[in-house]
Amino acid sequence: MNIIIKQIIALYFLGYLLFSGTVHAQTLRDGRTSVDFSSNWKFRKEADSAGLLANQKQNWQTVSFPHSWNVDDVMDDTPGYYRGATQYQNTIYWKTAWKNKRIVLHVGAANQEAAIIVNGKEIKAHRGGYTAFNVDITDYLVRKENVKNTVVIQVTNRYNPDIAPLSGDFTFFGGIYRKVFLLLLDQIHFADARYGSSGLRVSAMVDRQQNAKINLDGDIRNASVEQQAIVIETTLVDAEGVTIKTVRQKENLKPHAGFNFRMDMPQIELPRLWSPDLPYLYHLITCIYDSKGHLLDRLDNPVGFRWFSFDAEKGFFLNGKALKLIGASRHQDFLGMGNAVPKELQVQDLVKLKAMGGNFLRVAHYPQDPAILKACDSLGILASVEIPLVNEITESPAFADHSFQMQKEMIRQYFNHPSIIIWGYMNEIFLRPHFPKDKDRQEKYFKSVVSLAQQLEKLTRNEDSTRYTMIANHGNFDLYHRTGLTKIPMLVGWNLYPGWYGGKIADFGKQLEHIHQQLPDKPLLVTEYGADADYRIQSTKPIRFDKSVEYAVLYHQGYLNEILQKPFVSGGAAWNLSDFNSETREESMPHINTKGLLTWDRKAKNTYFLYQAYLKTEPFIKIGVTHGKKWGVRTDADSAQIGSGWLQLPIFSNADTVELLLDGVSLGARKPVDKTMMWAVNLSRGSHRIKAVAFHNGKLSGVDEAILDCEVLPYDLRKDKDWQELRINTGDNREYIDSMGNRWFPDQSYEKGSWGYIKGEKYRLKNTGRENLGTDVNIRGTGDDPLFQTQLHGLESYRFDLPNGNYEIELFFAELEAPNHKENLLYDLEQQGEKKEQQVIDRIFDIRIGEHILAADINVLGEVGEFKVLHRKFPLQVQGDGNLTISFIAKKGEPILNAIRLKKIKINQP
Numbered sequence: 001m002n003i004i005i006k007q008i009i010a011l012y013f014l015g016y017l018l019f020s021g022t023v024h025a026q027t028l029r030d031g032r033t034s035v036d037f038s039s040n041w042k043f044r045k046e047a048d049s050a051g052l053l054a055n056q057k058q059n060w061q062t063v064s065f066p067h068s069w070n071v072d073d074v075m076d077d078t079p080g081y082y083r084g085a086t087q088y089q090n091t092i093y094w095k096t097a098w099k100n101k102r103i104v105l106h107v108g109a110a111n112q113e114a115a116i117i118v119n120g121k122e123i124k125a126h127r128g129g130y131t132a133f134n135v136d137i138t139d140y141l142v143r144k145e146n147v148k149n150t151v152v153i154q155v156t157n158r159y160n161p162d163i164a165p166l167s168g169d170f171t172f173f174g175g176i177y178r179k180v181f182l183l184l185l186d187q188i189h190f191a192d193a194r195y196g197s198s199g200l201r202v203s204a205m206v207d208r209q210q211n212a213k214i215n216l217d218g219d220i221r222n223a224s225v226e227q228q229a230i231v232i233e234t235t236l237v238d239a240e241g242v243t244i245k246t247v248r249q250k251e252n253l254k255p256h257a258g259f260n261f262r263m264d265m266p267q268i269e270l271p272r273l274w275s276p277d278l279p280y281l282y283h284l285i286t287c288i289y290d291s292k293g294h295l296l297d298r299l300d301n302p303v304g305f306r307w308f309s310f311d312a313e314k315g316f317f318l319n320g321k322a323l324k325l326i327g328a329s330r331h332q333d334f335l336g337m338g339n340a341v342p343k344e345l346q347v348q349d350l351v352k353l354k355a356m357g358g359n360f361l362r363v364a365h366y367p368q369d370p371a372i373l374k375a376c377d378s379l380g381i382l383a384s385v386e387i388p389l390v391n392e393i394t395e396s397p398a399f400a401d402h403s404f405q406m407q408k409e410m411i412r413q414y415f416n417h418p419s420i421i422i423w424g425y426m427n428e429i430f431l432r433p434h435f436p437k438d439k440d441r442q443e444k445y446f447k448s449v450v451s452l453a454q455q456l457e458k459l460t461r462n463e464d465s466t467r468y469t470m471i472a473n474h475g476n477f478d479l480y481h482r483t484g485l486t487k488i489p490m491l492v493g494w495n496l497y498p499g500w501y502g503g504k505i506a507d508f509g510k511q512l513e514h515i516h517q518q519l520p521d522k523p524l525l526v527t528e529y530g531a532d533a534d535y536r537i538q539s540t541k542p543i544r545f546d547k548s549v550e551y552a553v554l555y556h557q558g559y560l561n562e563i564l565q566k567p568f569v570s571g572g573a574a575w576n577l578s579d580f581n582s583e584t585r586e587e588s589m590p591h592i593n594t595k596g597l598l599t600w601d602r603k604a605k606n607t608y609f610l611y612q613a614y615l616k617t618e619p620f621i622k623i624g625v626t627h628g629k630k631w632g633v634r635t636d637a638d639s640a641q642i643g644s645g646w647l648q649l650p651i652f653s654n655a656d657t658v659e660l661l662l663d664g665v666s667l668g669a670r671k672p673v674d675k676t677m678m679w680a681v682n683l684s685r686g687s688h689r690i691k692a693v694a695f696h697n698g699k700l701s702g703v704d705e706a707i708l709d710c711e712v713l714p715y716d717l718r719k720d721k722d723w724q725e726l727r728i729n730t731g732d733n734r735e736y737i738d739s740m741g742n743r744w745f746p747d748q749s750y751e752k753g754s755w756g757y758i759k760g761e762k763y764r765l766k767n768t769g770r771e772n773l774g775t776d777v778n779i780r781g782t783g784d785d786p787l788f789q790t791q792l793h794g795l796e797s798y799r800f801d802l803p804n805g806n807y808e809i810e811l812f813f814a815e816l817e818a819p820n821h822k823e824n825l826l827y828d829l830e831q832q833g834e835k836k837e838q839q840v841i842d843r844i845f846d847i848r849i850g851e852h853i854l855a856a857d858i859n860v861l862g863e864v865g866e867f868k869v870l871h872r873k874f875p876l877q878v879q880g881d882g883n884l885t886i887s888f889i890a891k892k893g894e895p896i897l898n899a900i901r902l903k904k905i906k907i908n909q910p
C-alpha cells in the first residue's frame with residue numbers, strides 16, 4: 001500500500017470515529033475527508049422584519065438537508081409564499097481526537113441570506129442563495145471532550161433590494177437546500193474562505209496540434225503557528241487509472257497565513273480529447289505533503305482536454321469541428337420538493353438531456369448543484385452558468401458588490417469543470433426598466449446597468465480568460481443595442497418568443513437575421529425559446545397561447561429548423577428542460593411555467609420526443625403519449641361508423657418512411673415532415689394495438705408499439721349505444737384531461753340529431769394580445785383550472801338528442817368576469833400596460849327543463865365568489881321525444897356554463 005492510500009484510510013477512520021449523534025456518514029469529497037452534517041436539524045420560522053409571524057412563532061420541526069420551507073405554500077391559492085427569517089439549529093460534540101484538526105463548515109446553498117452562529121457568536125454572514133460557502137468554526141467550538149456546541153444557521157429569503165435576483169419568473173424557495181458538510185482538515189490545507197471553492201483552479205489547455213498543458217493556481221492556508229515546508233504534488237491520471245505525469249513543487253509557508261501558488265504541468269503529449277461524443281475525463285490529484293512526507297490535503301479534479309471557439313459567421317467549434325449547440329435551459333426545482341432536490345434525482349435531468357440528443361445545458365438563471373456540472377463533465381454536455389441578475393438591478397454599491405461576489409463565487413467554485421464554456425451574468429436585464437415615467441432618469445438607470453455589466457465583464461475575464469462571457473437579452477433588440485449592452489460580452493444570448501408571446505413562429509428566423517445583420521461580429525446563441533405545453537391539454541386545431549402540447553410541437557419544429565439551418569446561430573437552448581415553479585404565475589397550471597419538454601416530475605411530453613427525433617443520430621421512432629386514462633376519438637356528422645372516430649396520432653421519427661399497423665393491418669407508409677406525423681387513425685371504442693415501423697434508406701430502422709385504449713365522443717347519442725358518459729369542456733376547442741385522468745372533449749354548437757350549445761359565445765380574455773381561450777386567472781379550490789378557465793356565456797340552452805331513459809347531469813360554473821389581483825405577466829410583452837379594471841358582473845339565472853325549474857336564481861358570485869367553481873348535479877328522466885334541452889334563463893346579466901357532464905344511468909327499452 002502506498003503512502004497516499006494509507007493516509008486516506010487513516011483520515012477516513014479518524015472521521016468515522018469522531019462523529020456521533022447528529023453528525024453522520026463520512027465521505028470523501030473531492031478526495032478530502034468530510035462528514036455529512038445534514039441530518040437532525042431543528043428548524044423554525046421566525047417573526048420577520050414586518051412582524052408577520054410575531055404572534056404565531058412556529059414550533060421546532062426536525063429536518064434534514066436538502067430542505068425548503070416553501071414546498072407547500074407556493075402551490076396554495078393564496079398569492080405569495082413565506083419570505084422571511086428562519087432558524088436551523090444543531091449540535092456538535094467535540095472530541096479530543098480533533099485536537100489537531102480544523103473543522104470547516106461547508107454549506108452547499110442557503111437561500112438567500114445566511115448567518116452562522118456558533119455557541120452564540122455570529123462568525124459568518126453569506127449573501128446569495130445559489131453558491132456554497134465555507135467557514136472555519138474550530139476556534140468557536142468549546143474544545144473539551146463530549147462538550148455540546150450549538151450551531152445555528154439563520155436563513156432568510158426576504159426581499160432584499162441589494163441582492164439579486166430582485167424579480168424573476170421563478171420561485172425564490174427559502175431553505176438550506178443543498179447539503180451541509182464538516183470538512184476535517186489538517187492545519188495546512190487548500191482553502192478559499194472568501195469564495196467558497198476548494199481553493200484550487202485547474203486550467204487544462206490543448207492546442208490544435210494537441211499539445212496540452214495544465215496550469216494550477218491554488219490557495220493554501222497554514223493555520224498552525226509554525227513556519228512549514230511543504231511539497232505540492234500533482235498527478236494526472238487517465239480514465240483507466242494509469243498515471244500520465246506527476247510534478248512536484250516545494251514551498252515554505254509562513255505561520256498563520258495564506259499562500260498562493262502557481263504550478264505547471266507542461267507537455268502532455270497527444271491527450272485524448274473531451275467532446276460530447278466521447279467525454280474522456282482524466283483526473284488530476286493534487287496533494288500537499290509535509291516535510292516528512294505525510295499527506296496533509298488532497299483534491300481530485302476532473303480534467304477534459306478540449307478547445308473551443310465561437311465565430312459570428314460560422315457558429316461554435318469544438319476541437320476544430322463545427323458543432324451546433326442544442327439543448328435546454330434548466331431550473332432546479334422538482335414537484336413536491338421545491339429546490340430541495342436530492343442530487344441523485346437532479347443528475348437524472350442530465351441523463352434525460354443526453355438521451356434527448358442534447359449537447360448543451362444553460363444552467364439558468366443561477367448556479368446549480370455542482371453535481372449538475374459533474375454530470376455535464378461525464379456525460380459530455382457543454383454548459384453555460386450564470387448569476388441571477390434577472391430583469392432589473394438596484395443602483396446601489398451594495399447590489400454591485402454582491403453581484404461581484406456572486407460572480408467570483410460561481411467562477412471559483414465551478415472553474416474546474418471542463419464542460420463549462422460560458423460564464424453569464426445578466427438575463428433580460430432591461431425587462432423591467434426602472435423609472436418608466438421619467439425618461440431622463442431612465443436613461444441614467446440604463447447607464448448604471450451598462451456600467452455594472454462592464455465591471456462584471458472585466459471581473460469575469462480577469463478570473464478566467466479561457467471561457468466566453470455572455471449576457472442573455474430579451475427580444476427588444478433596439479434597447480440592448482442602443483444602450484451598448486450588446487457590445488460588452490463576448491457572446492450575446494437572445495431569449496426569443498415570436499409565435500408565443502406575440503407574432504408568428506415564422507418571425508423567429510427574421511428576427512435572427514436582423515440581429516445578425518446589426519451585430520455581424522458578435523457570436524449569437526439562442527438562450528431561450530419556448531411555448532407553454534400543459535401536458536393535460538390537447539388540441540387538434542392548435543393555436544398560439546392555447547397551451548396545448550400540439551402547439552408547442554409546431555413551435556419547437558419551427559424554431560429547431562431555423563437554429564439548425566442558420567450557420568451563424570451557434571446554438572439554442574429550449575426554455576425549459578422541465579416545467580418549473582413560478583409562484584406568481586397563474587396560467588393553465590397556476591404557479592407553474594409549463595414550457596418544459598418534461599413535466600415538473602420529469603415525464604416526457606411529446607415535445608421531448610420531437611427533440612429526440614431531430615437530434616438523435618441513431619434511428620428513432622416513437623408513438624406520442626397522452627396523459628389521459630384513454631385516448632379520445634371523435635365522431636362527427638360525416639363518420640360512417642357508429643362507435644368509432646378519428647384520432648390524430650402523433651408519431652416522431654428521424655426515419656424517412658414510417659408504416660403504421662393497426663391491430664396487425666397496415667395503414668400504409670408515409671414520410672414524416674419535420675420528424676413528425678399527425679396520422680389520422682380511425683379507431684373504435686376499446687383497445688387497439690398500434691405499431692409504427694420505421695424505414696431508413698430502404699432498411700428497417702426501428703419499431704415502436706403502443707396500446708391505444710380509446711374513448712369515443714359520440715356525435716349521435718341515439719345510434720351509438722355504448723357510450724356511458726359525455727364530458728364537455730364548454731366554451732373550449734381543446735381537450736382536457738382532469739385530475740382523475742378523465743378526458744373532457746371540446747364543445748360544439750348544437751346540430752340536429754347530436755348535441756351542443758344553442759346560442760352563446762366562448763369567453764375570451766379582453767384587452768390582451770392573446771388568442772387566449774379563457775381567463776388566465778387561478779380558479780381557486782381546484783386543480784383542474786383549464787376546465788373552468790373557459791366558459792360559454794349568454795347561452796340559451798344546451799341540448800342533447802338522446803334515447804329515453806334516466807340520466808344524471810352535472811353543471812359547473814365559475815365567475816370569470818371579476819376584478820383580480822393578478823399582475824400582467826412581464827414576459828408577455830404584448831400585454832404591457834393594457835390591463836384595465838374588470839367590472840364585477842352581476843348575474844342571476846334559472847336553469848330549466850321545459851317548464852320544470854331545475855335550479856332557481858343561480859348566482860355564482862353570491863354563492864361561491866369569483867374564480868371558484870359552483871357545481872350542481874341533477875337526476876333526470878328523458879321521455880317522449882328524447883330531447884334533453886337544458887335552458888338557461890337570464891334574470892340579471894348573462895348566464896354562463898363552464899363544463900357539463902352527462903351520465904347515462906338507464907335506457908328505456910323501446
Ligand code: GCB
Nearest residue numbers: 169427428495528593595827
Ligand atoms: C423569459 C425569462 C424566463 C421566463 C421565460 C418565460 O424570457 O428569461 O425566466 O421563464 O421567459 O417562460 O416567459
